[in-house]
Amino acid sequence: DAGVTQSPTHLIKTRGQQVTLRCSPISGHKSVSWYQQVLGQGPQFIFQYYEKEERGRGNFPDRFSARQFPNYSSELNVNALLLGDSALYLCASSSVQANTGELFFGEGSRLTVL
Amino acid sequence: AQTVTQSQPEMSVQEAETVTLSCTYDTSESDYYLFWYKQPPSRQMILVIRQEAYKQQNATENRFSVNFQKAAKSFSLKISDSQLGDAAMYFCAYRSPNFGNEKLTFGTGTRLTIIP
Numbered sequence: 620d621a622g623v624t625q626s627p628t629h630l631i632k633t634r635g636q637q638v639t640l641r642c643s644p645i646s647g648h649k650s651v652s653w654y655q656q657v658l659g660q661g662p663q664f665i666f667q668y669y670e671k672e673e674r675g676r677g678n679f680p681d682r683f684s685a686r687q688f689p690n691y692s693s694e695l696n697v698n699a700l701l702l703g704d705s706a707l708y709l710c711a712s713s714s715v716q717a718n719t720g721e722l723f724f725g726e727g728s729r730l731t732v733l
Numbered sequence: 734a735q736t737v738t739q740s741q742p743e744m745s746v747q748e749a750e751t752v753t754l755s756c757t758y759d760t761s762e763s764d765y766y767l768f769w770y771k772q773p774p775s776r777q778m779i780l781v782i783r784q785e786a787y788k789q790q791n792a793t794e795n796r797f798s799v800n801f802q803k804a805a806k807s808f809s810l811k812i813s814d815s816q817l818g819d820a821a822m823y824f825c826a827y828r829s830p831n832f833g834n835e836k837l838t839f840g841t842g843t844r845l846t847i848i849p
Contacts, residue, residue, distance in 0.1 A: 664838070677836075720783065
């Protein structure tokens with residue numbers, strides 16, 4: 620079975636632009652979470668979506684938004700990019716019903732803002 | 734709010750030896766999950782081991798084991814017989830027990846180097 624897939628793997632944007640990152644969860648997983656990992660730090664929680672509804676939001680500005688589609692894939696949008704948004708963006712999926720707490724991560728999208 | 738602290742930014746160990754990575758956390762909840770995730774240069778976070786707070790027995794997965802001290806809010810990872818493939822960043826993480834809440838709170842990580 621395929622794991623969590625993210626696209627694109629790398630991208631470069633300039634300040635003020637907008638970016639959309641995409642994530643496909645493991646088949647059967649209905650929960651998708653997004654994390655931002657700045658170089659040298661641990662991942663920071665941005666959003667969680669479960670059954671197409673937002674279940675959690677981290678301490679990020681309104682420039683960050685996300686949504687989940689009927690097939691449980693998800694998009695993360697960041698508007699008005701700042702240099703500080705440069706980071707690895709990780710998507711994770713989970714089977715909430717299993718309630719093991721384990722998240723399965725993709726390989727991330729590396730965003731560079733110039 | 735929960736916090737997770739990893740006080741060792743870097744650790745190194747000789748191949749085949751044992752190393753222990755430290756993690757402390759702060760929470761007012763009585764039940765929760767704790768995890769150790771490994772992040773190799775390929776960037777993908779991989780679960781190493783999981784501990785449920787209501788279980789007193791320390792979790793073990795092959796060469797990986799934890800020392801869970803609930804009262805001290807300590808959760809260390811022991812890697813036995815270290816192998817070159819163990820070289821990676823290791824993150825300790827906390828999760829509340831609430832059903833449907835999949836938010837993880839991570840520490841800042843420990844970079845583990847294996848010396849051949």
